[in-house]
Amino acid sequence: MKAVLGCEYSYDVTPLLVGGANCVAPNNPSVLKCASDFADRTSIAGGLHALGIGNNGGVGGFLTNALGGNAVSGLVNLFTGQGSTADVAFGGTRGGLPGAGEGPAGRLSNGIAGVVQDSIAIGANGILNAGGEITTLAGTATTAGLTGAEYATGVGWIKFGYDAASYAAGLAGCAAGLIN
Amino acid sequence: MGRSGALTLWQQIMLDVFAPPIITAIWWLFSAGWSGLLGTSESDVVKSWRRPAMWTVLAVCYILMFGITAYAYFFRHR
Numbered sequence: 001m002k003a004v005l006g007c008e009y010s011y012d013v014t015p016l017l018v019g020g021a022n023c024v025a026p027n028n029p030s031v032l033k034c035a036s037d038f039a040d041r042t043s044i045a046g047g048l049h050a051l052g053i054g055n056n057g058g059v060g061g062f063l064t065n066a067l068g069g070n071a072v073s074g075l076v077n078l079f080t081g082q083g084s085t086a087d088v089a090f091g092g093t094r095g096g097l098p099g100a101g102e103g104p105a106g107r108l109s110n111g112i113a114g115v116v117q118d119s120i121a122i123g124a125n126g127i128l129n130a131g132g133e134i135t136t137l138a139g140t141a142t143t144a145g146l147t148g149a150e151y152a153t154g155v156g157w158i159k160f161g162y163d164a165a166s167y168a169a170g171l172a173g174c175a176a177g178l179i180n
Numbered sequence: 181m182g183r184s185g186a187l188t189l190w191q192q193i194m195l196d197v198f199a200p201p202i203i204t205a206i207w208w209l210f211s212a213g214w215s216g217l218l219g220t221s222e223s224d225v226v227k228s229w230r231r232p233a234m235w236t237v238l239a240v241c242y243i244l245m246f247g248i249t250a251y252a253y254f255f256r257h258r
Contacts, residue, residue: 071210072203072207075206147220147223149220150220150223150226153218153220156210157211157215160207160211161207163207164203164204164206164237165241165244167203168199168200168240168241169245171199172195172199172245172246172249173248173252175191175195176187176192176248176252178251178252
C-alpha cells in the first residue's frame with residue numbers, strides 16, 4: 001500500500017482507506033474534512049455568510065447555520081469525530097437528522113438545529129395550508145394540488161439534495177486535488 | 181494525466197463508485213426524517229416523489245464525481 005499511499009499525497013486518506021498512516025503529512029486535513037469544509041462554504045449558510053448575513057452571531061447567525069448549513073457534512077463530521085461538542089449540542093445525538101419523534105427524549109436527540117427546523121416546518125405548514133400560495137423571488141407561486149406539508153416536504157428534499165450534491169462534488173474535488 | 185491529488189486514479193474511481201450510494205443513503209435518511217416530521221410520509225404525492233428523487237440524487241452525485249475526476253485526470257493539464 002505504500003506505493004499507493006505514498007508520502008506525496010496532500011491529505012490523510014486513512015478515514016477512507018486502510019493503511020498508509022505513516023506516509024501522510026500530519027498537519028494536512030483529511031479528504032473528508034476537506035469535503036466538509038467545501039460543502040459548508042457552498043451551503044446556503046455559507047452563501048448568506050458571504051453576503052454578510054448572520055456573521056455577527058446571536059439569533060441571526062444561529063438561524064442561518066441551523067437552516068442553511070450543509071446537513072450531510074454535519075452528519076459526516078459527527079461520525080468521523082470532526083464534530084465539536086458544540087456540533088453535538090447543535091445537531092443533537094441524531095446529528096441534525098429531522099424527525100426524532102415526540103417527548104423530551106425525542107426533542108433532546110433532535111438537538112438545537114432540529115428544534116428550530118421543527119418550528120420552521122410547523123410554521124411553514126400552517127402558513128401554506130392557510131394561504132395556498134407563497135411569494136417567491138419570481139413572483140407568486142401557487143401550491144394548488146399540494147398541501148402545505150407536501151410542498152414543504154419537496155422544498156426540504158431539494159435542500160437536502162443540494163447538500164448531498166455539493167458534498168459529493170467536494171469529496172471528488174478534494175480527492176483529486178482540485179479543492180484545498 | 182498530470183495532476184497531484186490526494187488519491188491515485190484507481191482510488192479515486194473506487195471513491196467515485198462507492199461514495200454516491202452512501203451520500204444518497206444519507207439523503208434518504210434526511211428526506212425520510214423530514215417527511216416524517218411534516219407528517220407526509222403516507223401521502224401518495226410524497227410517496228410518488230421518493231423513488232424519482234432518490235435516483236436523481238444518485239445520478240447527480242455520480243455525474244458530479246466522475247465529471248470532476250475526468251476533469252482532474254484527463255482534461256485539466258491538456
